[in-house]
Amino acid sequence: MSTLQISLAIVGGLVLAGVVAYNAWVTRRSAPRTARALPETEAAAAAPEAAVATQPAEPTMGEDQPLGDQRIEPVLHDEPMSAVSVREEVRSPQVAAVTLTHVVSSPEKKPGLDALIDVIAPLQLDGVVSGDAVIAALPGTRRVGSKPFAVEGLIEDGGDWEAPRPGQRYKALQVGIQLANRAGALNDIEFSEFVVKAQAFADAIGAAPDFPDMRAEVARARELDAFASGHDAQLGLTLRARRAAWSPGYVTQHAARFGFVAGVLPGRMVLPGSVVGQAPILSLSYDPQAALAEDPEQSALREISLSLEVTHVPRAEQPYVKLRQAASALAEAMDGVVTDDAGQMLGAETMDRIGADLEALYDALDSHDLSAGSPQARRLFS
Known part of the structure; x- marks a missing residue:
């Protein structure tokens, strides 16, 4: 074999190896991020939140169960909220960290007939x-x-x-x-x-x-x-992946560290309230088909949703604060961004304005004896 032939064979081998390596790199880059084993220090820190999973995952309310799949734009004043145009990430609010290690109260009595509603x-x-x-x-x-x-x-x-x-x-x-x-x-x-x-x-x-x-x-x-009709509100935020997609296990692992537990439906997790049987504070959802896939870890999720059923959660639970904290923490941990339904990134100023509107909504509900999270409000807004 001549020197030229040997040189061409070496060059061809190098090119082939380069193509194989490039394809492997592209495949690895485009594959969804999967759940990983936690280091011992992280596993110990996550232990209190994991204990929440021993509670009932998600309360069911029979015929009065809220319409979890229905997304309602909040109408807190005489005119609807303006479209979000600020293109910046949500900054983490200056509040204490949320934990679920507090004492869980006894379940509330099932609501009965009330002359108000x-x-x-x-x-x-x-x-x-x-x-x-x-x-x-x-x-x-x-x-x-x-x-x-x-x-x-x-x-x-x-x-x-x-x-x-x-x-x-x-x-x-x-x-x-x-x-x-x-x-x-x-x-x-x-x-x-x-x-x-x-x-x-x-x-x-x-x-x-x-x-x-x-x-x-x-x-x-x-x-x-x-x-x-003028005081019904369900807030929703969307977390979108910046680069690599997420697998369902990857999402579940990070959400569980914040205190979310498995919900009743596939592709749904909930943040339980402090009272057993109370409506969940927050809901996290993603494509149920990905959760039901034969190999969920190969399913690619580009976005997940966080939602708050405003009228179903007591103000004392600070649900909006927890919604912002959850969105910010998950976005940072999973390399994502927080947006509205249209894909517009939500800034801190916009989030503060929504929070102020929610306080006005809570006051209006209180003044009509329909406080958020009360049995009457949960029945009326269902």
Whole structure:
């Protein structure tokens, strides 16, 4: 073999090796970042947050569960918030670090009928009735149109109203239907259906219902719905990858270190509140198809969403502060940027302005006895 042939073979080999190395580099660069084993010091620091996973992951509320997939633009004044045009990253707010190592309170009592947001019709009884008889007479469905229908009994000895229970005895009963929810205000047809359903239940237990005036209740429903429509808010932030995409495991690992736990649905995590059974403070979500993939670590996520159901979380939990902290911390840890739905980067000034608007919203809800996170607010804004 001549010297020229040997030289050409060497050059060809070098070129081939260069192509293989380049392709490997491109593949490595474009592959999604995956979860890694934590160093011992980091694992020890993450231990308190990991303990949260032993709690129920996400509370369920049956028919009153909030519409988690619905994104609602906040309307806090007479005109909607202006579009975000500031192109800068969110700066970390000067607040104390968020932890979940505080004492968890006892679960709250399930909300009952309330004259503020319900039509209530008392049932006149001839005597004490058993909870078993009441349960046997209940209608097959607890909804009238788009509104929840409820029956409550007044305990013979305790004097408290509650949903009927076997073995209990009640000296009075009442039925009710919610005046408004996110589906709209109670209308004439729904009120009429409520009367029919309540009358059938009353007949089954030998009671006489006392219904309020339909026109007055429908007018009250419209007034309540108008207030709710102007004070409903769900805030959402988007975290977008700067360069390399993320795998679901990579996102889960970083979110868990901040205190998020697995939610009920694939591709969803939640930051639990301080009260068991309370709505989650924040939700983190990403493409559920990536979470359900045969090999999730090979799924590439370019963005994830953080959301806050404003009316469902008590002000005392500082949910907006935690939303900003979570967004800033995750963006820094995962090499991402914080934007709105349209991809505009959110600046600290804009975030401060939204926070001020939220304080005004909280004050308005408080003034109408519908404080954020209260049972009444959670039912109305569902």
